[in-house]
Amino acid sequence: AYAKVGNRRIKSQYCFSSDSLFNLVNRQIGTIHKSDRALTKYMILPNDNDIVCTCTACKAIGNTTVDAAPAVFNFLNSLARNHKKLSFFTTAYVTVKEIPPFKAADNVGLFYSTINIQKGVPIEDSKYFKDFEHDIKRWRAYLNNVYIWDYTVNFDNYFDIYPSLKVTQKNLKLYKKLGINGVFLHGSGYE
DSSP, X not given: OEEEETTEEEEEEEOTTOHHHHHHHHHHHHHHHHHOTTOOEEEOOOOSSSOOOOSHHHXXXXXXXXXXXXXXXXXXXXXXXXXXXXXXXXXXXXXXXXXXXXXXXXXEEEEEXXXXXXXXXXXXXXXXXXXXXXXXXXXXXXXXXXXEEEESSOGGGTTSOOOOHHHHHHHHHHHHHTTOOEEEEEOOSOO
């Protein structure tokens, strides 16, 4: 179930072509959904690090040393085929970078992370806008369900007061214009 880099298995990341990992997750999703039919959306993503599995199977699917998107989307597609009434999401974040060369299932979606975009300035007014717009248009062409994982604070000053209402308002209008399905606003989880 763990990523292989070179000749080593690394327990801090997953191998998304692993049958063991798939069987475990597939079984757990069935169990969770049976216990509560309202639980229809599942987020599955690599751990928050830059490790990408480059085992023979993951490389055959299309993984590179920096991009796990092919194996992750293949994994999600397999779950989506087994659970047609459920939705499966991952994130465009750290090691999920490029759109895979194969079609995503209709019940697969993405949360696009804005963590690398400067906060305190509306995206449309920033140097990041053209790249952001290009990325979103590409992901929207690939997937029916694209959401934004937005940050209401800059993580350099995570615990500070960070007024963001006007910026967030302008960004929400941009997201709607670009066809985004929804937004998760990530802020400080503390007082």
